Amino acid sequence: MNHLTIAPVDADSGPVLEVGGDLDYATAPTLRAAVTALAPAAGQLLLLDLGGLTFCDSSGIAVFVAARNHAAAHGAELALAAVPPQTVRVLGVTGLAQVLSMYDHADSAVAAHLSRR
Template sequence: MNQLTISPVDADSGPVLEVGGDLDYATAPALRAAVKALTPTAGQMLLLDLGGLTFCDSSGIAVFVAARNHAAAHGAELALAAVPPQTVRVLGVTGLAQVLSMYEHVEGAVATHLSRG
């Protein structure tokens, strides 16, 4: 089991959380709390960089939905970057791939957001 790590980073598009390790029933509350601690402003993007994620169960998927709702409540958007293939598959099967914006890299997510702004 890989310990969950969460590192806040700032980007020109808004707050970023770099997430690594296992995101499961035991660790999902920590990510949920980290998301709630952020207050994106209207027009910003809250970005979850999942490049270091090694495992994600349904509890983690629920945190992504909660993060989307949190961002929307502040007039911001949520995006996921560097999503591991197994998590992309789960998001696709659940239909959440149609709802959550996903990018191959953090830089692409930031650039796309800034070009729309």
């Protein structure tokens, strides 16, 4: 089991959380709390950089949906970056890949968001 790490970072597009380790039933509340502690401004991007994620169960997937709802409540957008292949597969099977914006890299997500301004 890999300990969950969450590192807040600021980007030109808005707040970023770099997430690493295992995201499961025991650790999902920690990520949910970190997301809800953020108050992205209207028009900003709330980015979850999952490049360090080693495991994600359904509790983690639920946090992604909650993060999308949280961002929308603030008039912001949510994007996921560097999503591990097994998590991409689950998002695809559940249909969430069509709802959640995903990018190969955090820089790509930031650039795409800034280009739409």
